[in-house]
Amino acid sequence: MMQYAAQNIIPVTLELGGKSPNVFFEDVMAHDDDYLDKAVEGLVLYAFNKGEVCTCPSRALVQTSIYDEFML
Numbered sequence: 001m002m003q004y005a006a007q008n009i010i011p012v013t014l015e016l017g018g019k020s021p022n023v024f025f026e027d028v029m030a031h032d033d034d035y036l037d038k039a040v041e042g043l044v045l046y047a048f049n050k051g052e053v054c055t056c057p058s059r060a061l062v063q064t065s066i067y068d069e070f071m072l
Contacts, residue, residue, distance in 0.1 A: 022057045
């Protein structure tokens, strides 16, 4: 779809499945602990959502190089 739009210079918006993923790259581990704690808090607070937030995360995409440490 994106390739076709680019060939015809048509604006296009793409998403990652519309499931509100949180994407974590290795630079999240390069910041201080407060930064990382806030990132993780944003991910796990979905459990307390009662449906009022349309951006509630439903999955996490974590870079392989930080996966083990991130999941601790």
